[in-house]
Amino acid sequence: DARVTQTPRHKVTEMGQEVTMRCQPILGHNTVFWYRQTMMQGLELLAYFRNRAPLDDSGMPKDRFSAEMPDATLATLKIQPSEPRDSAVYFCASGLAPGQGGYEQYFGPGTRLTVT
């Protein structure tokens, strides 16, 4: 069955290193979201795309985070340089636009990032 995939599932890295997380949305979904989840802050929206164009990245620290969709089957979230406070689970989700009944989001399994 169709599902969102994310790689890697786990990542341990040292402070200052670059981290790239990848997401393959469900085929046919035109909206892709990146979320971060921590115990303290809960689920936070970092950025999202519609038809590969960024719609909102106001939840993302601009100086170190960047999100892109090089094609319809791949979304990336990059952190450079990484810091210990970036340790969290990063989820990608995909769905349809509101006009297409897009009220349901399908989440990938997440990337658990630990920055030491």
Next chain:
Amino acid sequence: GQSLEQPSEVTAVEGAIVQINCTYQTSGFYGLSWYQQHDGGAPTFLSYNALDGLEETGRFSSFLSRSDSYGYLLLQELQMKDSASYFCAVPGTASKLTFGTGTRLQVTL
């Protein structure tokens, strides 16, 4: 801005019924969603209410009162596997979701 309030924890006995409440404040309202998340897992969609009233899906039901800015998730015939965190969420423009802080449900024997 948007904010949602939920109880942080709820405990109930297997076979019982439990209600998880959510109150919200939004600048524009399109509906109320509920997601379930097991420990170590990803959020999964449970329900969506755009209109007032009760929506039933198997053992789970969701209710919305737009005039009261209030909704709830009702879980019946609780099972151990229902132990999870439950999030209410409101979609904004372009289906962007704002999540509540989540309610941790523990089902006991």
